[in-house]
Amino acid sequence: MFSYVKALQYSQLPINISRTWISITRPLTSTSNNDIPNFDMENPFEKEKPKCILCKYDITPDYKNVKLLSQFQSPYTGRIYGKHITGLCTEKQRQVEWEISKAQRAGIMASYLKEPCFIKDPKLFDSENPIRPHRFE
Amino acid sequence: MITYELMILFRLMSKPELVNTLKRTAQTLYNRGGIIRKLENLGTRDMPFKISSHGVVYNKASYYLFIFNSPPASIPDLLDEYERDIDIIRRKIFKQETPEFKECTLHEELQPPPYRKSVQELIAQARKLDKPKFKYNTGLDYYPFQK
Numbered sequence A: 001m002f003s004y005v006k007a008l009q010y011s012q013l014p015i016n017i018s019r020t021w022i023s024i025t026r027p028l029t030s031t032s033n034n035d036i037p038n039f040d041m042e043n044p045f046e047k048e049k050p051k052c053i054l055c056k057y058d059i060t061p062d063y064k065n066v067k068l069l070s071q072f073q074s075p076y077t078g079r080i081y082g083k084h085i086t087g088l089c090t091e092k093q094r095q096v097e098w099e100i101s102k103a104q105r106a107g108i109m110a111s112y113l114k115e116p117c118f119i120k121d122p123k124l125f126d127s128e129n130p131i132r133p134h135r136f137e
Numbered sequence B: 001m002i003t004y005e006l007m008i009l010f011r012l013m014s015k016p017e018l019v020n021t022l023k024r025t026a027q028t029l030y031n032r033g034g035i036i037r038k039l040e041n042l043g044t045r046d047m048p049f050k051i052s053s054h055g056v057v058y059n060k061a062s063y064y065l066f067i068f069n070s071p072p073a074s075i076p077d078l079l080d081e082y083e084r085d086i087d088i089i090r091r092k093i094f095k096q097e098t099p100e101f102k103e104c105t106l107h108e109e110l111q112p113p114p115y116r117k118s119v120q121e122l123i124a125q126a127r128k129l130d131k132p133k134f135k136y137n138t139g140l141d142y143y144p145f146q147k
């Protein structure tokens, strides 16, 4: 009985040692690139580019749409606000001014006043606080 | 083929008269080689400003919109013919065009002036007016003699 147990211990010991050795010696040559950060990715913290209100909703101003065009007109003098007040990009401001000019020539839009039916329309921008002091560069 | 829009303002008329005038307007278009794509009634209302034509001052008008195709050479004739029509207060012909899509450039325009492209162009334009400066061509970055 005794001899049997002893023989078992002797027989088990070297096997166990060899097993642990296998587990320790991990092959170092096979390096996986999963943990290296991708340096070529886009800046994840980049802010969204601001868009003017007409580009945002994809609106093309039309000379027949007087209700929209009159929102860019001063209620006091009928003057067209510049892009430093309206906050439009250069292209949209040019389109709006050209369409207003067409509407006024065609006799569908007032030029010396904002028509009273449009006075209470919601305001697209604050005419009292321009973005820049003037409409030039 | 260019599509035109004719914005036309008629004086206030009774219905048969208006029908006559509309027919006459359309007939003029056909006679000049045009075809009508669409005719829209934009209503009768107060004009935003009074308009005097043919010696009468009008405050109200009936608005009509013709969308038509016509040879470009016929446009001056059409305008001339409509101008002589005493039922027409005002007529304007505009080209119908869809502007090509452009990205919004607002983010560039909101930058401080020295970063804006238009300002940089202005500065470059101003630099062209500078007087030419004499170059010594000594290959040195300083003046070797006593000044």
Ligand SMILES: [Zn+2]
Residues within 6 Å of the ligand: A051, A052, A053, A054, A055, A056, A088, A089, A092, B103, B104, B105, B106
């Ligand atoms: Zn825009």
